[in-house]
Amino acid sequence: LNKKKKFNIEIIGTTRNRKKAEKFYSEFFQDKKFKIYETDLLNKLKIKEDLNYVIHMASLASPKYYKSNPVDVLQPNVIGTLNLMNLVKKSKIKNFLFISTSGVYGFMENKKRPNNESTFGTLDNTLPESIYLESKRMAETICFAYKNQYKIPATIARPSICYGPGIDLKDGRSFADFISNILSNKNITLYSKGKVMRNFCYISDVISGILLVLINGKNGECYNLASDKEISIRALANFLVKKVFPEKKLKVTFTEMKHKLLRTEFNRTQVDCSKIKKIGWLERVNLKNGFKRTVKWYSNG
Numbered sequence: 001l002n003k004k005k006k007f008n009i010e011i012i013g014t015t016r017n018r019k020k021a022e023k024f025y026s027e028f029f030q031d032k033k034f035k036i037y038e039t040d041l042l043n044k045l046k047i048k049e050d051l052n053y054v055i056h057m058a059s060l061a062s063p064k065y066y067k068s069n070p071v072d073v074l075q076p077n078v079i080g081t082l083n084l085m086n087l088v089k090k091s092k093i094k095n096f097l098f099i100s101t102s103g104v105y106g107f108m109e110n111k112k113r114p115n116n117e118s119t120f121g122t123l124d125n126t127l128p129e130s131i132y133l134e135s136k137r138m139a140e141t142i143c144f145a146y147k148n149q150y151k152i153p154a155t156i157a158r159p160s161i162c163y164g165p166g167i168d169l170k171d172g173r174s175f176a177d178f179i180s181n182i183l184s185n186k187n188i189t190l191y192s193k194g195k196v197m198r199n200f201c202y203i204s205d206v207i208s209g210i211l212l213v214l215i216n217g218k219n220g221e222c223y224n225l226a227s228d229k230e231i232s233i234r235a236l237a238n239f240l241v242k243k244v245f246p247e248k249k250l251k252v253t254f255t256e257m258k259h260k261l262l263r264t265e266f267n268r269t270q271v272d273c274s275k276i277k278k279i280g281w282l283e284r285v286n287l288k289n290g291f292k293r294t295v296k297w298y299s300n301g
Contacts, residue, residue, distance in 0.1 A: 002033055012049055014039050014058070024166075041080030045087045053214055056084050056139075057099035060132075062171035067128050074135035081139040085146040095153050097214045098143050102160040102226060102271050103133045114272040117158070117222040140222070147220055155217035157210055160226035160269050164203030164290060165297035174233050175200060178240055179291070183298055187251045188241060194234025197268045201227040201283065202290035209281045216279040224271040227283055236287075244288050245295070 001007040011034050015021040018038045028034040037047060041058055058076045065073050081098065088096060108121030125134050143154040161175070169180040181188045209225040217223060231239070234252070241250040273281070285293070 002031075009033065010049070011035070012037065012047060012051070014041065014045075014047075016040050041083055042075055043083070045083055047087060051088060051091055052094050054084060054088060054093060054096045055099065055210065055214060056081060056097070059099075059136075061101075062168070062173065063129070064172040066131055070128060070131045073131050074138075077132075077135035077139040078142070081142045085142060085150075085152060088152060089146070089150050093153065095155055095214055095217065095219070096143065096146075097210070097217070098139055098154065098156050099210065100136045100140055100156050100158045100222075101133065102158045102224060102269055103266070104137045104140065104158065105271070106133070107266065110268055113268050114270040116272045117224055117275060144220065153219045155213055155219065156222040157213045157217075157225050158222060158271070159201065159206055159209070160224075160271060161198055161200050162203055162206040163200050164206075164294050166203065167294075169298070174198075175236070178237060179294055179298065182240065182245055182248065182250070182295055185248055185250070187253050188237045189253050189255055190234060190237060191255060192233075193254075194237065195232055196265065197230045197232050197270065198236070199227040199230050199270055200236070200287060200290070201225070202285035202293075205283050205285055208284075209276055212279055212281050213276065221275075223276040223279075224273045225276055225281070226269075226271050226273055227287075228273060229287065230268070230270050231287070239287070240291060244291050 002009055011028075013021070013025075013034075013036045015036055015038055018036065021036055022029055025034070025036075029036075035049075039045060058080055060069065060073045060076070085096070105115060105119065106121035106123040108115065108119065112119055112121075123130050123133055123137075140156050143156065146152045147154040163175045167176055167179070169176050178188050205227075206225060209223075213223050213225070237252045241248070241252055
């Protein structure tokens with residue numbers, strides 16, 4: 001927006017690893033309107049600039065961390081949210097946007113899906129795979145507590161599955177494995193029957209939704225952010241090899257997984273997105289174009 005529309009937006013980011021940030025955002029590091037603090041959200045933040053908007057999305061979302069690093073999963077959501085709220089407590093920000101997840105709804109009957117932002121199911125907080133979802137729930141509660149006590153404007157976005165350029169292809173999620181296999185010209189292997197239903201939303205659509213909630217979202221409200229289109233993991237695998245990348249002549253194979261990844265296995269993740277559509281959101285990139293664009297991005301390095 002600064003370059004194409006001559007906006008005057010100053011962007012401040014935080015990172016624990018400056019070298020990694022430089023690799024990701026190299027084109028912006030020479031821009032005077034872009035500043036990175038090398039800091040950890042678990043420590044007291046010393047950002048001096050006046051802030052108008054805050055987007056908090058620092059979190060370990062991959063299932064591979066739920067058993068090996070559960071404390072590292074929950075801390076950015078709980079302690080990080082507390083520290084950020086305390087940072088802006090005396091500021092006059094326009095919005096504090098927390099990026100949560102549709103997984104906070106927990107397990108519910110299929111007949112209740114797609115569910116709105118007020119329909120919840122159950123989670124067993126004693127299970128290791130619940131650590132991510134329970135910490136997201138707590139972070140949302142922190143946001144509303146600070147909103148109510150300190151009058152900090154806060155909104156919540158609850159994305160479902162986001163895919164596209166920039167995703168860690170080794171993070172353990174099925175779509176990341178599929179992309180990795182396609183790039184390596186290897187058959188796609190399923191470690192289950194692949195019957196669970198998912199709704200994959202391309203990254204540019206997720207970003208547009210986040211920005212809409214940031215600017216147009218109502219104080220104290222939550223917004224689902226997901227594709228309306230459901231597809232099973234098995235159907236997605238077959239769709240990719242037969243319809244999207246037929247030239248690679250790949251197959252879908254099945255095997256039993258020796259070391260199952262710890263994850264919360266919802267049968268469906270479909271949510272009702274009518275609320276975010278009322279503030280202007282539209283899904284623009286379909287599944288075929290989204291995966292084509294993703295594979296092209298990784299192929300080009």
